[in-house]
Amino acid sequence: MHNFIxxxxxxxxxxxxxxxxxxxxxxxxxxxxxxxxxxxxxxIDFCKNKAVVVPDINMPSDDNTGQLVHFVGKVSVDDDELExxxxxxxxxxxxxxxxxxxxxxxxxxxxxxxxxQVQNQTIGAGQTTTTTxxxxxxxxxxxxxxxRLPHLNTETNSRGIWDELISNSGNPETAPSPSPNQxxxxxxxxxxxxxxxxxxxxxxxxxxxxxxxxxxxGGFGLTEDIIxxxxxxxxxxxxxxxxxxVPDEIEALPELRKDRYGNLTTVxxxxxxxxxxxxxxxxxCADNFDTSFIVQQIIAESDPEKGVPAHKYSLDKQRxxxxxxxxxxxxxxxxxxxxxxGRHDLHEMIAMAKQDEKTLTxxxxxxxxxxxxxxxxxxxxxxxxxxxTLPILGALGNAAFFIVALVIGTVCCCGVTAIAYMRYxxxxxxxxxxxxxxxxxxxxxxxxxxxxxxxxxxxxxxxKLLYEVVTLDxxxx
Numbered sequence: 001m002h003n004f005i006x007x008x009x010x011x012x013x014x015x016x017x018x019x020x021x022x023x024x025x026x027x028x029x030x031x032x033x034x035x036x037x038x039x040x041x042x043x044i045d046f047c048k049n050k051a052v053v054v055p056d057i058n059m060p061s062d063d064n065t066g067q068l069v070h071f072v073g074k075v076s077v078d079d080d081e082l083e084x085x086x087x088x089x090x091x092x093x094x095x096x097x098x099x100x101x102x103x104x105x106x107x108x109x110x111x112x113x114x115x116x117q118v119q120n121q122t123i124g125a126g127q128t129t130t131t132t133x134x135x136x137x138x139x140x141x142x143x144x145x146x147x148r149l150p151h152l153n154t155e156t157n158s159r160g161i162w163d164e165l166i167s168n169s170g171n172p173e174t175a176p177s178p179s180p181n182q183x184x185x186x187x188x189x190x191x192x193x194x195x196x197x198x199x200x201x202x203x204x205x206x207x208x209x210x211x212x213x214x215x216x217x218g219g220f221g222l223t224e225d226i227i228x229x230x231x232x233x234x235x236x237x238x239x240x241x242x243x244x245x246v247p248d249e250i251e252a253l254p255e256l257r258k259d260r261y262g263n264l265t266t267v268x269x270x271x272x273x274x275x276x277x278x279x280x281x282x283x284x285c286a287d288n289f290d291t292s293f294i295v296q297q298i299i300a301e302s303d304p305e306k307g308v309p310a311h312k313y314s315l316d317k318q319r320x321x322x323x324x325x326x327x328x329x330x331x332x333x334x335x336x337x338x339x340x341x342g343r344h345d346l347h348e349m350i351a352m353a354k355q356d357e358k359t360l361t362x363x364x365x366x367x368x369x370x371x372x373x374x375x376x377x378x379x380x381x382x383x384x385x386x387x388x389t390l391p392i393l394g395a396l397g398n399a400a401f402f403i404v405a406l407v408i409g410t411v412c413c414c415g416v417t418a419i420a421y422m423r424y425x426x427x428x429x430x431x432x433x434x435x436x437x438x439x440x441x442x443x444x445x446x447x448x449x450x451x452x453x454x455x456x457x458x459x460x461x462x463x464k465l466l467y468e469v470v471t472l473d474x475x476x477x
Contacts, residue, residue, distance in 0.1 A: 038425060089208075
């Protein structure tokens with residue numbers, strides 16, 4: 001019983017410390033989200049009104065230099081061939097028509113997998129949490145893991161030939177060591193989830209990546225920075241390098257062999273991978289796919305060593321300065337940069353950008369609403385925690401306080417959104433209020449008119465009857 005009271009006091013203190021963050025931060029986020037939404041829509045409208053459509057991408061006009069342009073074309077590398085950094089791990093010959101090529105090295109390692117079981121106590125309405133750790137083995141591109149697992153010290157990991165791979169990678173670049181302030185992933189996170197949240201640095205040995213410096217779309221050159229940052233456009237369709245280009249064996253690393261899929265591995269044919277086994281994959285992205293742009297046209301400075309193509313024109317982000325009051329006031333709306341895969345005209349690009357922005361705004365509104373409701377629920381949890389000692393009243397109290405928190409959170413959300421609309425969309429908000437007021441006035445007027453009309457038929461017979469009674473009395477007299 002003492003442990004129950006102690007843990008619930010800690011829970012109450014945590015809730016009290018989080019409540020101001022939830023109830024104060026959520027309205028601020030809602031306010032900023034509405035302002036961001038208006039700014040994004042203004043930026044998109046600027047693209048719609050100012051973008052110049054390039055009719056012939058092979059011959060861009062000098063007049064459009066420094067202007068916002070829209071063009072559509074195929075990404076091409078011409079006849080240039082691509083190869084990785086010179087090393088024993090390289091493919092046997094250069095690969096034509098390749099925009100990007102990468103070498104990914106993976107090692108088979110052990111990971112901790114945790115499972116939690118929560119059991120309700122019969123007395124005291126408390127809970128007991130039991131954590132069980134198990135071992136899971138999987139391939140990882142992050143290199144060898146800790147030699148011993150944190151909670152299962154008897155399980156060990158082997159480095160295999162990973163150090164030999166690094167020494168023979170021939171990669172001149174090394175990844176910087178992680179900053180001590182950089183957030184690290186939990187050590188017991190499943191490999192599948194870690195792969196989604198963590199991107200392997202392909203510039204770090206023994207991995208390698210190469211980008212074709214001759215990539216272009218018509219007369220516009222594509223730099224390595226553009227191809228690297230726009231992964232959703234240029235790095236979506238990875239294909240395996242033809243098996244005939246992968247070496248059958250490597251003299252410096254006799255443990256490696258080529259499997260049926262064109263990978264180099266230490267796993268023998270038909271065997272299961274063991275801890276410390278390695279596998280090397282070779283993949284590439286081909287050219288000749290359509291891409292649409294709304295970007296700023298600039299003059300390119302050719303420097304193949306830095307990944308700047310040998311073309312006259314290139315692409316860059318354009319800063320938007322929206323002028324108001326005849327140019328006396330300017331608003332900085334940020335930069336414009338729209339790149340999408342496929343063939344999309346200017347109208348389609350604008351429509352997709354607006355749809356994406358509306359979707360993002362709705363998601364953020366929903367998250368802020370959930371945060372508000374959770375804040376009010378945590379505020380009321382001070383009382384629900386005390387009621388939890390009584391099973392029936394505790395369940396009813398939780399349901400009642402949840403409904404109250406839902407109503408209050410929804411009202412706060414609508415109120416903050418309405419005030420934000422008055423700040424960022426005054427014409428729309430006051431116009432909506434005027435229309436609502438007009439509709440309300442018409443409804444009230446029609447209700448009053450209907451009420452007056454409904455009372456007249458009931459009063460007429462009454463007056464007629466009174467008149468007949470008076471007349472009859474007068475005749476009798």
